[in-house]
Amino acid sequence: MLSRRKFIRSSTLAGAGLLSGLSLSSLNGCASSNNCIQPVKKHKYILADIHNHLVLNDWIMRTPMAIQSPSLEYLTRKLFDRTDTNLRTAHEAGIDLICATHFNLFDEWLGMPTDPNPLAPVNTLRMIDLLEEEVEGSSANYAKMIRTPEEFENHFKNPFNKNDPDFRIAVLHSLEGGHALGGSLEPLNEFAQRGVVLITIGHFYNKGIATAPNAFPFFPDDNSPRPVQGLSAFGKEVIREMENLGIIVDVTHATPTALDDILRVSTKPLVATHMSARTLGDHAISFQDEHIQEIVQRGGMIGIIFHPYWLSNYINVMDAEQRGSLLEVVRTIRYVVKISNSLKNVCIGSDFGAYIPRLSDINRLCQIEKLRVLLLKEFGSEKTVEDILAKNVIDFIGINWKRNI
Numbered sequence: 001m002l003s004r005r006k007f008i009r010s011s012t013l014a015g016a017g018l019l020s021g022l023s024l025s026s027l028n029g030c031a032s033s034n035n036c037i038q039p040v041k042k043h044k045y046i047l048a049d050i051h052n053h054l055v056l057n058d059w060i061m062r063t064p065m066a067i068q069s070p071s072l073e074y075l076t077r078k079l080f081d082r083t084d085t086n087l088r089t090a091h092e093a094g095i096d097l098i099c100a101t102h103f104n105l106f107d108e109w110l111g112m113p114t115d116p117n118p119l120a121p122v123n124t125l126r127m128i129d130l131l132e133e134e135v136e137g138s139s140a141n142y143a144k145m146i147r148t149p150e151e152f153e154n155h156f157k158n159p160f161n162k163n164d165p166d167f168r169i170a171v172l173h174s175l176e177g178g179h180a181l182g183g184s185l186e187p188l189n190e191f192a193q194r195g196v197v198l199i200t201i202g203h204f205y206n207k208g209i210a211t212a213p214n215a216f217p218f219f220p221d222d223n224s225p226r227p228v229q230g231l232s233a234f235g236k237e238v239i240r241e242m243e244n245l246g247i248i249v250d251v252t253h254a255t256p257t258a259l260d261d262i263l264r265v266s267t268k269p270l271v272a273t274h275m276s277a278r279t280l281g282d283h284a285i286s287f288q289d290e291h292i293q294e295i296v297q298r299g300g301m302i303g304i305i306f307h308p309y310w311l312s313n314y315i316n317v318m319d320a321e322q323r324g325s326l327l328e329v330v331r332t333i334r335y336v337v338k339i340s341n342s343l344k345n346v347c348i349g350s351d352f353g354a355y356i357p358r359l360s361d362i363n364r365l366c367q368i369e370k371l372r373v374l375l376l377k378e379f380g381s382e383k384t385v386e387d388i389l390a391k392n393v394i395d396f397i398g399i400n401w402k403r404n405i
């Protein structure tokens, strides 16, 4: 059992590490790749981003801590908020779908790892409300909330003409971190009713569901290093109940031992929404070949993150930000395709908006055309590129999201 003092110390270390890991020169921003790319709306499919923290920053800025400390807001915006998704510009770029991921930092970091915050489900529902307010309010001309598999099927019945005035980005709810359940299975039903399509059951810390690998070397989780620990008894129940309700299980942020356990317990196709491959980026959080292969063999989906540190073996996060590029995303896609022998089970989970370090050549989702150009060079087929960027996700959600409530 982890003491509160130990946990607070590890969280402080994590914060300090993040501060020191990112260059202070980043306060000036990175103007070189700030512009959107001229939209290419002739393509049937542009992008379905299966993991994007669309309103995380808006949520954080509404917390009492941010409201009371304008300097904290300034630092957060300038130092940590390095990637951007804007529904208006994403709409101009013709982006098809965004799975908007809800994650309440405070429920995970400030609660005890094995003592979940009972208010976490309520906070999560407030995040769901916030996204819906934005999509159905100021962004109604650009995006549309999709809350049921029927609405999903209807929306994607025919590929959109992106110049059609009726074209809208499909926005779906997803959750990151099983701490959102507050230690109970009960909230799952309400989440399913609200239209949550998938849940990443683990995250930075082991919250009594699954052991978590370090996401960064300076991001210790003293509760997770024991290699024989994987999924808890409660974690098994979470997976069974999610599958009953038709919510897709996201295995990103699980240790290899937890992944073995999840593969034993689950009966439905799984998704790893925002991952990297251990062979290319040797980090505890990156996935081993056997797990990538097993997920694909069972009809699952592998989403590639736009996170330069995870995708490769740079000295540190700062080095990764300076040198990492979309070529590493392409390299990881190529690798996953090769070891899984499938072009249909790989996609993009950018993790934009999650305070991740940025790639040197993309920091706004509306610049996705840059990746299309590189993928076309790699695969030589428009159809394959459209599958990887969007159609694979649309098909996967269409088949696997059930909402049995």
Ligand SMILES: [Zn+2]
Residues within 6 Å of the ligand: 176, 252, 253, 274, 351
């Ligand atoms: Zn994540």
